[in-house]
Amino acid sequence: MNDMSLPPATVARAPSASTQEILHRDGRPVPPSYAREDYRFLGDADIPFARYIDQAFFDREMRDVWGRTWQWACREEHIPEAGDWIVYDIGDTSVLVVRGNDNVVRAHINSCTHRGTKIFDSGASGSTRELRCRFHGWTWDLAGELKRVPSHWDAPHACAATHNLASVRVALWGGFVFINLDDGAPPLEDYLAPLIAHCDRYLFENRYIESHIEKELNCNWKAALEAFLENYHTQETHPQLLPANADEATQYDILSPIVTRFITANGVSSPHLAQALDEEMLIETSLVGARDMVDPALLKVGPGETARVVLVRVMRDILGRVYRADFSDYSDTEVIDVNHFYAFPSMMLLPGLSLPALYRIRPLGNDPNKSLFELIMLRECPSGGPRPEPAEPIRITETQSYAEAGLDPFLAEIYDQDTLNLRAQQEGFRTSRKPGQTLLNYQEVRVRQLHLTVDRYLEGVSRPWANDAGE
Numbered sequence: 022m023n024d025m026s027l028p029p030a031t032v033a034r035a036p037s038a039s040t041q042e043i044l045h046r047d048g049r050p051v052p053p054s055y056a057r058e059d060y061r062f063l064g065d066a067d068i069p070f071a072r073y074i075d076q077a078f079f080d081r082e083m084r085d086v087w088g089r090t091w092q093w094a095c096r097e098e099h100i101p102e103a104g105d106w107i108v109y110d111i112g113d114t115s116v117l118v119v120r121g122n123d124n125v126v127r128a129h130i131n132s133c134t135h136r137g138t139k140i141f142d143s144g145a146s147g148s149t150r151e152l153r154c155r156f157h158g159w160t161w162d163l164a165g166e167l168k169r170v171p172s173h174w175d176a177p178h179a180c181a182a183t184h185n186l187a188s189v190r191v192a193l194w195g196g197f198v199f200i201n202l203d204d205g206a207p208p209l210e211d212y213l214a215p216l217i218a219h220c221d222r223y224l225f226e227n228r229y230i231e232s233h234i235e236k237e238l239n240c241n242w243k244a245a246l247e248a249f250l251e252n253y254h255t256q257e258t259h260p261q262l263l264p265a266n267a268d269e270a271t272q273y274d275i276l277s278p279i280v281t282r283f284i285t286a287n288g289v290s291s292p293h294l295a296q297a298l299d300e301e302m303l304i305e306t307s308l309v310g311a312r313d314m315v316d317p318a319l320l321k322v323g324p325g326e327t328a329r330v331v332l333v334r335v336m337r338d339i340l341g342r343v344y345r346a347d348f349s350d351y352s353d354t355e356v357i358d359v360n361h362f363y364a365f366p367s368m369m370l371l372p373g374l375s376l377p378a379l380y381r382i383r384p385l386g387n388d389p390n391k392s393l394f395e396l397i398m399l400r401e402c403p404s405g406g407p408r409p410e411p412a413e414p415i416r417i418t419e420t421q422s423y424a425e426a427g428l429d430p431f432l433a434e435i436y437d438q439d440t441l442n443l444r445a446q447q448e449g450f451r452t453s454r455k456p457g458q459t460l461l462n463y464q465e466v467r468v469r470q471l472h473l474t475v476d477r478y479l480e481g482v483s484r485p486w487a488n489d490a491g492e
């Protein structure tokens with residue numbers, strides 16, 4: 022389309038108020054991280070559908086992307102004591118994450134050095150004093166050093182120098198245990214630098230897994246990620262959000278080829294709504310289901326106050342009481358808005374208090390048409406008292422609703438709507454007579470960045486951020 026009345030692609034912006042305008046309109050301090058914008062035009066070529074359905078392309082991704090990038094394998098809270106272990110799988114690769122007697126977290130390839138048997142089952146976790154293969158009993162210490170071979174007289178060629186478990190790199194940040202299958206990959210701190218800069222202050226190590234749902238999806242891993250990288254689909258897919266979500270105003274930031282972000286304001290009507298709600302109605306609509314928890318005094322709208330300011334006051338009060346934590350350090354946008362960070366390839370972090378979620382999205386097995394989406398609520402630990410145990414994951418199939426796993430019905434409906442889209446999209450990739458998908462310049466820029474970063478890894482680049490200004 023070459024309509025000369027349209028703005029040039031490089032400055033594409035919605036005609037409605039921007040997120041920055043909404044944040045500043047509140048008249049309250051906006052933290053520096055949320056007061057900045059980092060958009061740049063990344064091109065407008067179509068993205069070939071073959072990238073989502075072609076087995077050979079998928080196999081290259083498994084080797085060159087998933088085999089060389091940092092992925093969070095578990096939380097430290099999953100393995101708090103010496104001897105605690107958990108298995109993390111990606112494609113054919115199974116990784117055993119173990120806390121040693123020296124309290125150091127290590128990872129080993131989950132395969133016996135005798136005849137290859139998986140030492141622990143996929144999806145399993147537990148506690149042990151030593152790592153022992155079920156087949157013939159070869160045994161290693163928690164650091165992966167070979168300790169015992171039954172009938173060792175018959176295998177003098179097997180010793181610690183040759184038959185230790187293969188180690189996998191581990192790095193820690195914010196209570197997350199990251200692994201990288203590439204011994205030569207740059208350090209995690211470089212890889213995650215913008216995420217650490219923006220999110221270190223949330224002290225994720227002081228949060229715990231309140232709930233954990235594993236959902237099987239009938240779509241390619243990138244399609245699953247893409248559904249959460251943009252807010253463009255809200256007006257069509259999730260119309261129930263429009264009364265109090267400024268979807269089209271959502272701000273998209275490319276912080277690096279690895280880390281991107283969006284900020285979407287709640288407590289403001291969508292410009293797609295025929296008639297915007299007034300401030301009173303915004304408050305009423307936003308409090309549905311929580312009305313009886315609210316102290317009426319907090320609802321008084323002061324002079325010049327927006328619905329957002331009132332809602333922030335109410336949410337801070339409710340959340341503080343329910344979760345017995347002090348949220349006074351959180352600015353308004355961090356309380357009410359959806360601030361969504363993505364760290365390539367699998368991690369999505371929403372540090373805000375209204376939806377303190379953590380997503381992990383990765384291929385399921387070796388099928389380009391399947392992925393696993395994990396939806397975790399990562400709550401602040403209550404101040405004082407013991408740290409809560411992390412919730413056990415609840416696995417649901419593609420056709421089961423999130424409500425069956427106990428998710429709040431309002432949220433469950435939203436995620437169920439996404440599931441249906443993803444199934445239809447993956448099927449549509451296969452029947453399309455158009456070679457690829459077309460992306461919007463601004464609202465889908467994070468989708469494009471995802472593909473650019475995949476391409477960099479497929480080209481063999483190990484620091485895709487190194488060409489950025491300042492690197």
Ligand code: FES
Pocket residue numbers: 133134135136137138154155156157158159
């Ligand atoms: S295969 Fe593991 S001990 Fe033999």
Ligand SMILES: [Fe+2]
Pocket residue numbers: 248254258259435439
């Ligand atoms: Fe969605």
